[in-house]
Every structure is written in C-alpha cells, then in structure tokens.
Amino acid sequence: MELNANFTRRTLIHAAQLPWIASPVAGIERRMLDRIGDEVARATSIVRYAPGSQFTAHVHGGGEEFLVLDGVFSDEHGDCPAGTYVRNPPTSHHTPGSRAGCTIFVKLWQFDPADRTPVRIASSERAYVPAPGQPGVEWLPLFRDQREEVRLERWAAGAEIVLACTAPLELLVLDGDFAECGDVLVAQSWLRLPAGASLRARVGPHGCRVWIKSGRFADAFIVPA
Known part of the structure; x- marks a missing residue:
C-alpha cells in the first residue's frame, strides 16, 4: 500500500474529515495520513484508542514517535496525558493501551536505524x-x-x-x-x-x-x- 508517498509534493490532509478505519485490534482505529507498506508500514497516522483497548506486546523494529492529542495513553513505562511526546527507538518494546481512551498522532518506521535514544516529555510541564x-x-x-x-x-x-x-x-x-x-x-x-x-x-x-x-x-x- 502506498498513500501520499510522493515526498516532493505539497500534501495537505484534513484528518478530522477522514473516516476512522479499524485496526486489527478491537477498539483501536486509525486515520491514515501517509503510508508505505501494509500492516507493518512506514506510516503517519492519527490513532484512537477506545476505553480499555490495548495492543499486545510488540517490538518497534523501525521506531515509533507519537504525541498524545487527548486522553491518557499508557504502557508499562507509565501514563502519558495529553501533550506528552514520546520517541520509542528501534528495538524498543512495550504493551500500549488506554484505560480511559485517548487519541495520538503517531509515526512508525521513520528513525535512523542506529538511534537508541528514548524520549518522553510532558510538554504541559514546560x-x-x-x-x-x-x-x-x-x-x-x-x-x-x-x-x-x-x-x-x-x-x-x-x-x-x-x-x-x-x-x-x-x-x-x-x-x-x-x-x-x-x-x-x-x-x-x-x-x-x-x-x-x-x-x-x-x-x-x-x-x-x-x-x-x-x-x-x-x-x-x-x-x-
């Protein structure tokens, strides 16, 4: 699958107007902004977690970067309220979910393969x-x-x-x-x-x-x- 994969063009997406597309995990939906690949993909998306939804434990082979837009995102490393910015570098792993529900802006497989620097910033405190x-x-x-x-x-x-x-x-x-x-x-x-x-x-x-x-x-x- 290729979506908005031409990086030489101006690309504008009003994501709030896009339909939510179900992921393979119940209660987790996506609005796709760009994508190269299928379920494992170089992707930029807005992802919505229903209350109580959770992915299974997984490794981020190409890294994951996200910003919490609303609600509270959680994994074994802690709770991330709205405004939290996270970089999970290649080879990192976690079990993400949300008890109350949340929406995140997320980018996958867009790291330098040698990057091993985790980042977690509560922007509301800065x-x-x-x-x-x-x-x-x-x-x-x-x-x-x-x-x-x-x-x-x-x-x-x-x-x-x-x-x-x-x-x-x-x-x-x-x-x-x-x-x-x-x-x-x-x-x-x-x-x-x-x-x-x-x-x-x-x-x-x-x-x-x-x-x-x-x-x-x-x-x-x-x-x-």
Whole structure:
C-alpha cells in the first residue's frame, strides 16, 4: 500500500474529515495520513484508542514517535496525558493501551536505524519561549539531532508566519487555525512540504498551536520488508 508517498509534493490532509478505519485490534482505529507498506508500514497516522483497548506486546523494529492529542495513553513505562511526546527507538518494546481512551498522532518506521535514544516529555510541564526573529511565535523544543528537529509552536492571533523549508517540513495543527495557499487548516490538519518550499500562513483570530518536524525524514526512512 502506498498513500501520499510522493515526498516532493505539497500534501495537505484534513484528518478530522477522514473516516476512522479499524485496526486489527478491537477498539483501536486509525486515520491514515501517509503510508508505505501494509500492516507493518512506514506510516503517519492519527490513532484512537477506545476505553480499555490495548495492543499486545510488540517490538518497534523501525521506531515509533507519537504525541498524545487527548486522553491518557499508557504502557508499562507509565501514563502519558495529553501533550506528552514520546520517541520509542528501534528495538524498543512495550504493551500500549488506554484505560480511559485517548487519541495520538503517531509515526512508525521513520528513525535512523542506529538511534537508541528514548524520549518522553510532558510538554504541559514546560514553558514556551519566544522564537528568535519570529514575532508572534513561541516554541517548545522536543527533540533535535543531526537528522531532524521536532518542536511545538504557538502562533499569536493574526500573526503572519513565514517558514522557508531548507529541508522537508511536516506540520500538524493541534488547536486554532491558520490560512495557507488558499486553504484553512484546523485541528488535525496535516501539512507536508518538500525542501525548497515556503510556508506563508495567516493565523486566525484565536491563535494556533502546531507540532512541527523538519529535516531528512523524507529520504532516510526504513521500508519494512
């Protein structure tokens, strides 16, 4: 299966308008954003856990990165309330589930194969700081290495945001809205831009909060066998 697999194009998906697709596990559903592969896949998805649902224990051969959007995600390493950012590197393993239900934004098989660095950040407990040279923008760094950078950004109401994509860039709207290229992006809108593109956004009257990843994630992924 290939879905939105051309990384040289601007790709915009309003995920909140997509139907939920059942996973092989009862009570766990997905909205697929991009995908290369079948059940084991290089994938970007929004995943919803019904209360009491749980995957069986498994190993992440290609790594897993996720942000909890609502509810509380749990595994043997602890509870992750909304706003928690997690990186489970290649060869890590866990038994994920949710007692009360939750929704997560998740990326699979998109790590450097040699990465062994686990990350778990409760973003609600950290402060945003003004972004240098970007009026109306505050950010909260989540992860950075030689390959990629991941952060949360908070955009002020009415701000004009310009981002030059020296590397591919991926963005998920968490709340609020902004207009870009004639489109209005709202919560769960997902945008991917290729290197060389520019993002020019006008933020809506209530401001906006976004998750952003930039770097070489487009050309250094693992394709599962």
